[in-house]
Amino acid sequence: MFAKMIKISAIILVVLTIIFTLIYQCNPNTVILSIAITFGTISYHFLMRLAVGYVVNGIFHNKFNYKRKWFQEKKFEKRLYEVLRVKRWKDKMPTFAPEMLDLKVHTWEEIAGAMCQSEVVHSIIVVLCFVPILATLIWGTFWVFFITSVLSAGVESLFVIMQRYNRPRVIRMIEKERR
Secondary structure, X not given: OXXXXXXXXXXXXXXXHHHHHHHHHHOOOHHHHHHHHHHHHHHHHXXXXXXXXXXXXXXXXXXXXXXXXXXXXXXXXXXHHHHHOHHHHHHHOOOOOHHHHOOOOOOHHHHHHHHHHHHHHHHHHHHHOOHHHHHHHXXXXXXXXXXXXXXXXXXXXXXXXXXXXXXXXXXXXXXXXXX
């Protein structure tokens, strides 16, 4: 459901970007240009997220090794999660592919691999959230692109935090199953 909504939204945003760009070409004015740029930037964020997810999944197929050092819980994380009150909001976050977390279909190890892949996807997206700042070279308005990039990266970081918060619990379930 959520994945379908994201895909439909991306299509609508691209169409709106094209429409307002064409309108601007026929009748140049700053309001229409601002609307076209806004829809274009939002389209970028939607399409970039979809593309990163599909590319990473196409390469790795949820086969990340949760035992790798990168995915291990760091000493500072527990305190950070308390400060951020992750336990209170983590269940309210949407899941793009909830079927990947279904214990009727997947083992705890497969779920841990999917969580690692999700962390990697969201981490890449955090970095790519700043690409629209390059648009300031064409259109100026640095602070508009900078603020929207920072806000977008901040929201995306919540998904990285959520994966890192939940993974130690999944790893405990894996270890419990092995005993």
